[in-house]
Amino acid sequence: MTWSGDGFAGGASGGSVPPHPPEALSASGPAAELMPGLVEPVPVTQTWYWRYGDAEGRPVTTAAGTSPRFPARADAESWVGEFWRDLVAAGVDTVTLVADDRVVDGPMSLHPVAE
Numbered sequence: 001m002t003w004s005g006d007g008f009a010g011g012a013s014g015g016s017v018p019p020h021p022p023e024a025l026s027a028s029g030p031a032a033e034l035m036p037g038l039v040e041p042v043p044v045t046q047t048w049y050w051r052y053g054d055a056e057g058r059p060v061t062t063a064a065g066t067s068p069r070f071p072a073r074a075d076a077e078s079w080v081g082e083f084w085r086d087l088v089a090a091g092v093d094t095v096t097l098v099a100d101d102r103v104v105d106g107p108m109s110l111h112p113v114a115e
Contacts, residue, residue: 055093
C-alpha cells in the first residue's frame with residue numbers, strides 16, 4: 001500500500017482509506033490535538049505484587065519480607081501458585097494481588113477449602 005496524495009493506493013480496502021497523509025497522525029499532526037493519548041504510545045509499566053495478610057486479611061509481615069515485584073499479572077500468579085505453601089509456613093493466611101498500589105484481586109485464602 002502506498003500514499004498517493006489522495007489516499008492510500010493498492011490496499012485491501014480498495015482505496016477507501018480516508019485521505020490523510022501519514023504525517024497527519026504524527027505527534028505534531030492534527031490527530032495529536034484531538035487524540036493525544038492515542039497518537040503517542042503510552043508506556044505500560046505496571047508492577048504487580050502480593051500483599052500478605054492474616055485470616056481476616058489484616059497485613060502480615062514475614063521473616064522473608066515482602067512479595068517480589070513482577071512485570072505481569074501472569075508472573076505474579078505463577079509465583080504465588082508455586083510458593084503458597086512457603087507463605088503459609090511463614091504465617092501468611094491470605095494474599096491480595098496489587099498492581100501499582102491498586103488492589104486487583106483478593107484477599108484470597110491460601111488454605112485449602114475444607115470438605
